[in-house]
Amino acid sequence: MAPRTMQSEIRAMTMECDRIGGVNLAQGVCDTEPPGPVIEGAIEAIHAGHNIYTRLDGIARLRQAIAAKMLRDRRMMVDPDAEILVTSGATGGLQAASLALLNPGDEVILFEPFYGYHASELKSKRVVPVIVPLCAPVSPEADWTLDLDALRAALTPRTRAMIVNTPSNPCGKIFTRAELEALSEVAMEYGLFVFTDEIYEHFVYGDAEHISPATLPGMRERTIVISGFSKTFSVTGWRLGYLVADAKWLGAISYFHDLTYVCAPSAFQHGAAQGLEQLGPEFYTQLATDHEAKRARIVAALKDAGMKPYIPRGAYYVLADASQLPGETAAIKARWLLAKTGVAAVAGSAFFRAGHGEDLLRFCFAKKDDDLDDACVRLRTLGSGSV
Structure with missing residues (x-):
């Protein structure tokens, strides 16, 4: 059957x-x-003949625009030729990274409530999701909070990584600096990768602040930043994301993305690049x-x-x-x-x-x-x- x-x-x-x-x-x-510049950029690219395969890591224009964005928004210096991969959606980035950096039987920490696709992606690679519940809000205005004791209790010799989704789907949690610093200490102590899904980075309300774990001391090398344009530019059907990682990991990640997707859609890459270039703060x-x-x-x-x-x-x-x-x-x-x-x-x-x-x-x-x-x-x- x-x-x-x-x-x-x-x-x-x-x-x-x-x-x-x-x-x-x-x-x-x-x-x-x-946004108008995003749509216009894609249409112009189609008419200009940008309808064939790109480099496996994406067009130079978009990689350079992403590097400029990372410097502007995260104060991170990123090499557009060695540390950025344009992906087929953020999901494509996670898939390629998990293929490159995880092995069957590895365990990866997920914080509950979690995005189901994260768990399913891990399971599809025979990687074991280990669920660590967040503490539920004590009032409707309060946030979900990290239980560090529960995290440490979930670690085993097979733990290889954790996935941090901030801001979070489904509950909108934003991990605080103190929480991320605690996670960073655990990651460095146990030699873990941190896959960070930051697709909602621009949807932040009130006095909340989005912080990428990659910007914390000691975390640049072990953090795989995954984000994209689906939400920010309202183009979920374009399947266009990106991944930022240390150069030592990016080659293997890019190989698996190429193996599965070949490249992200060419004309759409030009549209996203134009959006990053022309849309101001x-x-x-x-x-x-x-x-x-x-x-x-x-x-x-x-x-x-x-x-x-x-x-x-x-x-x-x-x-x-x-x-x-x-x-x-x-x-x-x-x-x-x-x-x-x-x-x-x-x-x-x-x-x-x-x-x-x-x-x-x-x-x-x-x-x-x-x-x-x-x-x-x-x-x-x-x-x-x-x-």
């Missing part, structure tokens, strides 16, 4: 939402409008401001609907307590909510170990204003007793 193809809960809810014509707050598609400030306003709208609607939202400090998702909704599991609750209101959310259990997260739902608020407002009106029908 052929093995059954597994489908993520996120995609399952998206398909069901599409079937009934609902409002999709399940998948992080980020369907806001892409005000673009990124406005991006965060716009999404902070969207966050306020969905948080208010969830409260009115009788669900307790945990207010994220970053990214563009909200985890909400849905314990009052009917159903024994989060998946059943999500499907009940979709049937009653036409709003799709993701079961919290998709981001936790088995048996956990069953009273939580995740909502994405990176939506066009009209769609987000429609979803908020639909959700409020729960509180008004209309459904």
Whole structure:
């Protein structure tokens, strides 16, 4: 019998939402409008004939723009010819890095709640995800926090790396400097790699600050920085990311990315490069401001609907307590909510170990204003007793 193809809960809810014509707050598609320079740069590149393979590590223009960005935003000097790989999405970067640096049977620390694709990627390489729960917020305004004792208790002689997603999907956690310094001490003590997923780096709210572990003392060599343009430029379908690593690792990582993807889409690379070159600091400030306003709208609607939202400090998702909704599991609750209101959310259990997260739902608020407002009106029908 052929093995059954597994489908993520996120995609399952998206398909069901599409079937009934609902409002999709399940998948992080980020369907806001892409910036003009990004779109124009890609179109110009197509007409200019940039439609063939690029170098395996990406076009020089984009690598140089990424290096300039790393210096501007992270104060990191990066060699565009030896330390940057343009990837087929951030997921492609993680896949290539895990193939290059991990072996079957290795263990990698994931912090819970975790992004399911991280766990699945590791499992696909016969690498063992080891889940370390974060401490849940004591109030809706508080953040999830690192339990250093739980981390140390999870380490074994087979531990090879940890994945740090900051800002985090699904809970919006931003690891503090003190937490990252503690993680760095562990990484250096045990000789671990740190794979850091920073795809939501520009979605930071209030007084929160995004810090890349690679910028901390002693961490440059062992940190594999993974990010991309899907979220920042609202081009999730372009599958365009990048990876920054020490030159000693980049050759092997690039080899495996070439083996799987050959290269990232050529014309799209030109579009992203033009975006990095032409969009100034005000673009990124406005991006965060716009999404902070969207966050306020969905948080208010969830409260009115009788669900307790945990207010994220970053990214563009909200985890909400849905314990009052009917159903024994989060998946059943999500499907009940979709049937009653036409709003799709993701079961919290998709981001936790088995048996956990069953009273939580995740909502994405990176939506066009009209769609987000429609979803908020639909959700409020729960509180008004209309459904």
